[in-house]
Amino acid sequence: MDAPAATPPGQVPAAPTFATVGPELFAAVRAAAPKRIVLQVPAGLVRDAHELAARLRTEVGTPVDVAARACFGACDPPSRDEAPRADLAVVLGHAPIPNALPARRTFFVEMRSDVGDPDAIARVVRDADLPRRLGLVASVQHLDLVPTLAVALERVGYTGVVGRGDRRLAYPAQALGCNYTGAEATRDAVDAFLFVGSGRFHPIGLALAVDRPVWSIDPFRGVLEAPIDRASIVRRRQLAVAAARDARRWGVLVSTFVGQMRMPSALALQERARSRGREAEILLADRIDGRDLEGRSFDAYVSTACPRIAIDDGPNYAKPLLTPPEFLMALGELPLEPYRFDTFH
Numbered sequence: 001m002d003a004p005a006a007t008p009p010g011q012v013p014a015a016p017t018f019a020t021v022g023p024e025l026f027a028a029v030r031a032a033a034p035k036r037i038v039l040q041v042p043a044g045l046v047r048d049a050h051e052l053a054a055r056l057r058t059e060v061g062t063p064v065d066v067a068a069r070a071c072f073g074a075c076d077p078p079s080r081d082e083a084p085r086a087d088l089a090v091v092l093g094h095a096p097i098p099n100a101l102p103a104r105r106t107f108f109v110e111m112r113s114d115v116g117d118p119d120a121i122a123r124v125v126r127d128a129d130l131p132r133r134l135g136l137v138a139s140v141q142h143l144d145l146v147p148t149l150a151v152a153l154e155r156v157g158y159t160g161v162v163g164r165g166d167r168r169l170a171y172p173a174q175a176l177g178c179n180y181t182g183a184e185a186t187r188d189a190v191d192a193f194l195f196v197g198s199g200r201f202h203p204i205g206l207a208l209a210v211d212r213p214v215w216s217i218d219p220f221r222g223v224l225e226a227p228i229d230r231a232s233i234v235r236r237r238q239l240a241v242a243a244a245r246d247a248r249r250w251g252v253l254v255s256t257f258v259g260q261m262r263m264p265s266a267l268a269l270q271e272r273a274r275s276r277g278r279e280a281e282i283l284l285a286d287r288i289d290g291r292d293l294e295g296r297s298f299d300a301y302v303s304t305a306c307p308r309i310a311i312d313d314g315p316n317y318a319k320p321l322l323t324p325p326e327f328l329m330a331l332g333e334l335p336l337e338p339y340r341f342d343t344f345h
Ligand code: SF4
Pocket: 072, 073, 074, 075, 076, 176, 177, 178, 179, 259, 260, 305, 306, 307, 308, 344
């Protein structure tokens, strides 16, 4: 199996990455000699943002602004409009997306963790009698645990398989909420997947993408979570498709974030709708927000931005909100089964 590694041959070189906030980051930022820095953090790290900004100011000797908008992923770094004076960005909590790098110099700080006992996790897997061939997928925070976990699994009679994804993924075994192509590459060689990380966000996306049983284990707690009930999630999405089937007027949502922009796809979907006698209009936004859709006369929406907006937040929208493959299901151009995850390449 592969360890988390440098950019594979043929991929676009990634922006500088750092495991954690520390001397290595400060030295690299100093060497880049920025005139002004913008710091962006995900929602879970907002509490630490201002202390880190102060440290950056002291260590680098450069003014630092903090982006008030938390980032969802490496897909939405601060735009030029959000931070017009900064010539360097520091983005916390995400690996770069190699084929969607920001125009401004951006240093990604992945916040890698060294928590987790691979042998203890392997014993939990064995005692729970999981299938013998496991595909391993991890959040960026826990990628360093994957190589040792694969070895530990072997010691208890298991096989841990790691796949390398497409140009949107920086590392083997990496989970990205919109792209599980590394896991997809190993689907036929495994009986199930084990996600290493916290929460249900990635296990749900992984289960939709690979159509295999997905267990997860949080290295901080060492507790195995019940497998994702893929069938019930697919049923919910099929109900959303059914609710949009008779929609006459479609809003086609396009995000202007560097790693969420799919204008060519949006134009193609608009054309498909029109060819089926429906009306379709492109709606532009940086961050897709249901409040911006209130009071409009559309019957339903298709989002070409982050696929997880429709899947995870769709029920909170007043009108049906579909992913592009679901939109084609609603038009009758794709069958409801097999369900197709909206992989963002
Ligand atoms: S598009 Fe969505 S899932 Fe993909 S990196 Fe961005 S926020 Fe995450």
